[in-house]
Every structure is written in structure tokens, then in C-alpha cells.
Amino acid sequence: SRHMKRVLALSLLALSSTSVRGFSLLASPLIKRAVPALSTVSFNALHVSSTQMSAMKSDDEWRSILSPEQFQVLRGKGTEFPGSSPLNKMYPKEGVFKCAGCDADLYAAPSKFDSGCGWPAFYEGLPGAVTEVPDADGRRTEIVCTNCGGHLGHVFKGEGFPTPTNERHCVNGVCLRFDEAAKPKM
Secondary structure (H helix, E strand, O other): OHHHHHHHHHHHHHHHHOEEOOEEOOOOHHHHHHOHHHHOOOOHHHOOOHHHHHOOOOHHHHHHHOOHHHHHHHHOOOOOOOOOOOOOOOOOOOOEEEEOOOOOEEEEHHHEEOOOOOOOEEOOOOOOOEEEEEOOOOOOEEEEEOOOOOEEEEEEEOOOOOOOOOEEEEEOHHHEEEEOOOOOOO
């Protein structure tokens, strides 16, 4: 299914950007022997764009472009303190919230709403911009930037918010950059 292809693509993105002593784990013969399908998987077949390929970086490369807090949240799946982001209480009518890691468009400004949760909340991402990944325990659903695989936060559904989707994308503000001049790419 398309969803499984995306999850596999994100997993491959994570594997290919993980290295031990400079060697990509995805290219490792040991990994290829352990998981034979990896040697035959085509990134094109998984719909991974050239932009996504350029967003794959080593931890050292990510550390050179992200602040320590951004690295801990985007790459380490951390969580910022509630109420700590200046974006939390910002409700612009126009513009785009972008990924702080790769600059991909994630959320149109009008989709942001006040959920009272302490983190920036949106009722939907831009089409194809945010990928949902069920947490291992099955209790929550993680949201990641489709382009670079960076952890954004979690999505909660059916909470009763008066939004068009009845969803709350609870996003760490440190993962976002707001561009008021940008127009959402649909």
C-alpha cells in the first residue's frame, strides 16, 4: 500500500543516514545479507524525491545546521517544554510553517489553532508534507516531516476541537520556521 511504502521509505531514509565510522548501514553487506530486500529496493519505486535524497544527512551534518535543541527534537525524537515556543501563541492568517531541518513546507498558517496544549497545534498538514507513523506502543501516532524524516510531534484525532478535520497536530515549535511571505505549495 502507499502508506507502507512511505513508512518503508522513511525507514530507509533513517538507515541510509545512519553511519558507523563513516559507512552507511544501508550499504553494508551485513545489512544486505540480513535483509535481502534492501538490495533490491529502489528509492524511485518508493516515491522518494530528489529533494528527500538531498535531505538525508549524517548526524554530524545535522548537528552543523541545527541548534542542540533542534537536533534533540528533530533527530532524537525529543520534546520541548510546553509553552516554550514563541510560535505557540502566534496565529497568522497567511504564510507557511516550514521544517526547521530541511525547509520543506509543512503547514499553511490558517490551519493553526489554539488547542491550549502548550505546543503549536494545526488541524492538518499540507498534502504529502507530514507522514504519520504509529508509535511502537500503539498509543499515539508520531508525525514526521515527509521530506527529511525529522520528528515533529504527534497527531491526536477525535478530541472534539471545532476544526474541519477534528485532528490536532501537536508540533514542537523548535521544529518549525515561519515564513510569512510564503504561499502554500499544494
